[in-house]
Amino acid sequence: MATTTPRSEGLRVDELAAWRGLLRAHALLSKRLDAALETEHGLALTSFEVLDLLGAEGEHRMRMCDVAVSVGLSRSGLTRLVDRLEREGLVERVSCPSDARGAFAALTATGRARLEAARPTHVDAVRAGLLEHVTPDELALLASVWERVVEAAPCTSPRCD
Amino acid sequence: MATTTPRSEGLRVDELAAWRGLLRAHALLSKRLDAALETEHGLALTSFEVLDLLGAEGEHRMRMCDVAVSVGLSRSGLTRLVDRLEREGLVERVSCPSDARGAFAALTATGRARLEAARPTHVDAVRAGLLEHVTPDELALLASVWERVVEAAPCTSPRCD
DNA sequence: AAAGATTGAAGATTCAATCTTA
DNA sequence: TAAGATTGAATCTTCAATCTTT
Numbered sequence: 001m002a003t004t005t006p007r008s009e010g011l012r013v014d015e016l017a018a019w020r021g022l023l024r025a026h027a028l029l030s031k032r033l034d035a036a037l038e039t040e041h042g043l044a045l046t047s048f049e050v051l052d053l054l055g056a057e058g059e060h061r062m063r064m065c066d067v068a069v070s071v072g073l074s075r076s077g078l079t080r081l082v083d084r085l086e087r088e089g090l091v092e093r094v095s096c097p098s099d100a101r102g103a104f105a106a107l108t109a110t111g112r113a114r115l116e117a118a119r120p121t122h123v124d125a126v127r128a129g130l131l132e133h134v135t136p137d138e139l140a141l142l143a144s145v146w147e148r149v150v151e152a153a154p155c156t157s158p159r160c161d
Numbered sequence: 162m163a164t165t166t167p168r169s170e171g172l173r174v175d176e177l178a179a180w181r182g183l184l185r186a187h188a189l190l191s192k193r194l195d196a197a198l199e200t201e202h203g204l205a206l207t208s209f210e211v212l213d214l215l216g217a218e219g220e221h222r223m224r225m226c227d228v229a230v231s232v233g234l235s236r237s238g239l240t241r242l243v244d245r246l247e248r249e250g251l252v253e254r255v256s257c258p259s260d261a262r263g264a265f266a267a268l269t270a271t272g273r274a275r276l277e278a279a280r281p282t283h284v285d286a287v288r289a290g291l292l293e294h295v296t297p298d299e300l301a302l303l304a305s306v307w308e309r310v311v312e313a314a315p316c317t318s319p320r321c322d
Numbered sequence: 323a324a325a326g327a328t329t330g331a332a333g334a335t336t337c338a339a340t341c342t343t344a
Numbered sequence: 345t346a347a348g349a350t351t352g353a354a355t356c357t358t359c360a361a362t363c364t365t366t
Contacts, residue, residue, distance in 0.1 A: 226349080
């Protein structure tokens with residue numbers, strides 16, 4: 001019997017291309033961006049993301065727990081990352097007035113300067129790696145797909161198990 | 162002056178949504194798939210990918226160097242991963258007749274069985290996490306985008322520096 | 323008892339250096 | 345000299361256990 005929809009390992013080849021492509025493209029782009037930020041500004045991609053996140057907040061600070069979820073690290077993973085960033089003087093811990101268990105990660109002036117210095121590298125790499133290769137329609141579609149995928153996901157953060 | 166194209170950190174919000182969505186969706190999907198393979202079959206996602214890659218080869222074996230590139234690991238990273246897989250009896254190293262420097266990673270019978278047992282978990286997770294959320298058109302478009310993105314990338318493998 | 327955060331121990335990955343063969 | 349593969353040291357991340365506060 002003829003196979004009308006060619007399959008490989010239970011997924012059709014076009015399904016496989018969409019999935020494997022996602023893995024490969026992500027690996028490629030994040031490694032390139034990480035390397036560029038590291039060599040040009042001494043920042044790992046995850047570090048940049050934390051600084052960027054804090055920089056976007058009104059008070060330039062955010063609860064540790066929320067940062068962890070936003071950047072996709074475990075609580076302990078974020079503790080260690082903030083340790084490193086604090087050692088470099090880019091971030092500092094501030095105790096939380098309303099809940100003594102909690103702590104804020106707050107961007108320092110040095111951290112803000114480093115963030116701003118690194119932004120162009122970040123923007124250029126994202127443009128060169130992804131944005132330049134997609135049409136406006138495709139761009140909108142990508143965003144829409146991600147929204148559905150992330151929305152549909154059961155929350156995996158430490159908060160909601 | 163009015164901002165017609167709202168921006169955040171130099172990228173427009175729609176550009177940012179496409180990029181950040183890629184990061185988030187990848188993190189989400191790969192973590193879920195990894196966890197499912199790990200709990201149900203004792204396989205990390207990377208291990209599954211190596212087994213799957215070998216299983217697709219004619220002789221069920223492939224040069225270490227090529228495996229490393231295909232799964233996006235460094236040479237040393239793959240050396241260690243194959244160490245672990247070999248310890249579990251899923252893969253074995255076979256010396257290369259035509260080039261004594263080289264080695265093959267070869268799927269064992271046990272490895273093949275484990276791979277086949279794990280396939281449904283893999284397929285289900287990819288379907289539930291990604292494929293079910295996209296239309297056929299979008300699926301094709303995703304594959305096309307990945308192709309362009311990966312094609313445009315300067316080769317980052319250990320082979321071509 | 324539950325939540326936010328940290329710590330110790332262990333795993334996975336990489337870089338630089340090394341070994342063997344081409 | 346260069347390429348394939350491995351090793352040692354270091355880094356990043358997580359899990360489980362712990363401490364403090366709610």
